[in-house]
Amino acid sequence: MDRVKDKVAVITGAAQGIGETYAKALAGEGAKVVISDIDNPNRAVEEIQSSGGTAMGVIADVTDDTSLAALVATTESEFGNIDILVNNAALFTALRITPIMEMSNDEWDRTMKVNVRGTLQTTKAVVPSMVKNGGGKIINISSGTFYYGGPGMAHYVCSKGAIIAFTRSASREFADKNILVNCIAPGLTISEGVDNHPDLHVAREPTVQSRAIKREMVPEDINGTLLFLASDDSDFITGQTYNVDGGKFNQ
Numbered sequence: 001m002d003r004v005k006d007k008v009a010v011i012t013g014a015a016q017g018i019g020e021t022y023a024k025a026l027a028g029e030g031a032k033v034v035i036s037d038i039d040n041p042n043r044a045v046e047e048i049q050s051s052g053g054t055a056m057g058v059i060a061d062v063t064d065d066t067s068l069a070a071l072v073a074t075t076e077s078e079f080g081n082i083d084i085l086v087n088n089a090a091l092f093t094a095l096r097i098t099p100i101m102e103m104s105n106d107e108w109d110r111t112m113k114v115n116v117r118g119t120l121q122t123t124k125a126v127v128p129s130m131v132k133n134g135g136g137k138i139i140n141i142s143s144g145t146f147y148y149g150g151p152g153m154a155h156y157v158c159s160k161g162a163i164i165a166f167t168r169s170a171s172r173e174f175a176d177k178n179i180l181v182n183c184i185a186p187g188l189t190i191s192e193g194v195d196n197h198p199d200l201h202v203a204r205e206p207t208v209q210s211r212a213i214k215r216e217m218v219p220e221d222i223n224g225t226l227l228f229l230a231s232d233d234s235d236f237i238t239g240q241t242y243n244v245d246g247g248k249f250n251q
Contacts, residue, residue: 003231005030008079010071012062012122013089015041017191021219022086022226027053029227032079036060036071037089062089062118068125081133084230085126087140090115090159097152108155115159119166127179135178139229140167142185144245160185164241171239180238182229187245189217212247221246 009026013019015037023044027033032054035041041057048055056078060071075082091114098107119140130136143160150157167183174181188204208214225242228234243249 001028002030003227003233004084007031007083007230008034008075008081009084009086009230010034010036010075010082010126011086011088012036012060012118014086015039015044015057018186018189018219018222019086019088020044021223022088023055024048024051024053025220025223025227026084026086026230027051027055029231031084031230032056034058034071034075034079036062062122063113065121065125068121072125072129076129082126082129083133083136085122085130085136085138086226086230087119087122087138087163089118089122090141092143092156095153095156098155099152100154103155111155111159112162115156116162116166119163123170127174127177130179131177135180137230137234138170138174138179138181139226140181140183142167142183142241144185144187144243144248146185147243147249167241168239175238180234182234182237182239183241184222184225184229185241185243185245186222187211187217187243187248189219189222191219210248211245212250215246217244217246 004026009031011019011023014023014035023033023035027048035044035055035057038061045055045057058071058074061067091111140163142163145157146161164183167181171181208216222244225244
């Protein structure tokens, strides 16, 4: 259980939900994890530590360069250079289902700022640490909604399509630095945020029926792909997007 032993992993948006699951999976495989979030990460950090893992929390905003610089500096001071970055922070359950003709410019811009620009800014902040360390792994989180265009979620769908495009461009730019950039596109994953969302219940059963594996998806279903991309097992893979959706899309 040491696939990423002593690697330093930063996971954004990891104080709760799916990001917290990613952090626990990496810690369980020996990584020193940094839980970054705009919310207080202490509970998630304490749970990892109580299970014998190594973790620290840093409150950081992925859309603020000063905040991100502090995140990197704190991580390097405590654990050393960064080996793994999981760009997970994004708006999803905070968004309502809204038809295009009713969608405000402000809501569109807010979604793009966090989901797309936040990934860009975090990557720019972390890459110098990876370069100093001789390389690293960047794992971006997209969404299966990109492949079918979820109605009423154009802001989210477009932002997640941009993450796939960014992954491809970044993989070309960073390969000569031994930094490999890949992407995961999960299907609808049941989390506390989805359970409590006022709109998303209508998509749950149709999503299950559209899958080859006919059950709801939980955060732990993504862990195997995440650990593969974070570990040495994926050292000759870059620029790829992995659908983890129970066989909803076959391509």
